[in-house]
Amino acid sequence: GIQVEQSPPDLILQEGANSTLRCNFSDSVNNLQWFHQNPWGQLINLFYIPSGTKQNGRLSATTVATERYSLLYISSSQTTDSGVYFCAVAGTYKYIFGTGTRLKVLA
Amino acid sequence: DSGVTQTPKHLITATGQRVTLRCSPRSGDLSVYWYQQSLDQGLQFLIQYYNGEERAKGNILERFSAQQFPDLHSELNLSSLELGDSALYFCASSMTVTGELFFGEGSRLTVL
Numbered sequence: 449g450i451q452v453e454q455s456p457p458d459l460i461l462q463e464g465a466n467s468t469l470r471c472n473f474s475d476s477v478n479n480l481q482w483f484h485q486n487p488w489g490q491l492i493n494l495f496y497i498p499s500g501t502k503q504n505g506r507l508s509a510t511t512v513a514t515e516r517y518s519l520l521y522i523s524s525s526q527t528t529d530s531g532v533y534f535c536a537v538a539g540t541y542k543y544i545f546g547t548g549t550r551l552k553v554l555a
Numbered sequence: 556d557s558g559v560t561q562t563p564k565h566l567i568t569a570t571g572q573r574v575t576l577r578c579s580p581r582s583g584d585l586s587v588y589w590y591q592q593s594l595d596q597g598l599q600f601l602i603q604y605y606n607g608e609e610r611a612k613g614n615i616l617e618r619f620s621a622q623q624f625p626d627l628h629s630e631l632n633l634s635s636l637e638l639g640d641s642a643l644y645f646c647a648s649s650m651t652v653t654g655e656l657f658f659g660e661g662s663r664l665t666v667l
Contacts, residue, residue, distance in 0.1 A: 473628040478653045489643055493557070534598065538653035541611035543588065543599040 451477045451538050454546035461525050463551050467547045469520040471535030479538040482520050484517050485548070486531045494520070494533075525553045558582065558598055558629055561659035573634040576662045580627055580648030586610070587629040588647040588656065594621050598645065604629060605652050636666045 451474040461467055482494040495502050497508040502509055511518040532548040558581035568574055590603040597599050600613035604623035623629045647658045
């Protein structure tokens with residue numbers, strides 16, 4: 449089956465810093481999404497991005513499907529950005545999640 | 556609010572018992588997924604339904620079963636519960652088989 453790897457596994461930032469999270473996948477996929485799991489456990493949709501680049505405020509994402517990776521950029525990080533960021537890729541019938549990047553933003 | 560409703564939000568039960576978790580998908584979504592997240596772990600895919608039919612199965616234990624009803628809501632049944640079944644169980648829905656996924660708030664199960 450498809451393997452999904454995320455890096456780095458853990459990240460600590462000072463408020464205001466920028467960061468790049470990476471998602472590598474082992475096979476061609478139909479879709480790709482980025483999620484943020486907040487400290488209360490809720491999974492928030494960030495981007496639905498099978499290919500190309502999208503931006504939403506301080507966050508942006510790029511997926512290069514032909515090279516099997518996606519990047520999530522967080523600029524001017526805030527303490528509310530803390531939590532776990534998951535990448536999920538869809539094969540034929542199901543979404544497979546990466547192990548996540550745990551982000552802590554310090555005030 | 557994603558539009559996906561899960562009940563109950565919290566559940567505490569004893570080993571050996573059986574529980575049922577319920578999920579109502581977003582209006583118009585035909586596909587329902589179930590995921591399990593143990594403490595500080597990633598999301599493990601359990602099972603997927605599309606318009607009432609099972610479409611994909613993950614590492615779902617034989618003690619667990621699920622179904623999607625004609626009104627498209629889904630139930631996940633967990634039986635002969637063990638301590639290791641304590642986890643957050645998420646339901647998600649999408650319009651198509653691998654369309655954009657939207658998650659409910661999860662059902663937190665504690666087995667004592």
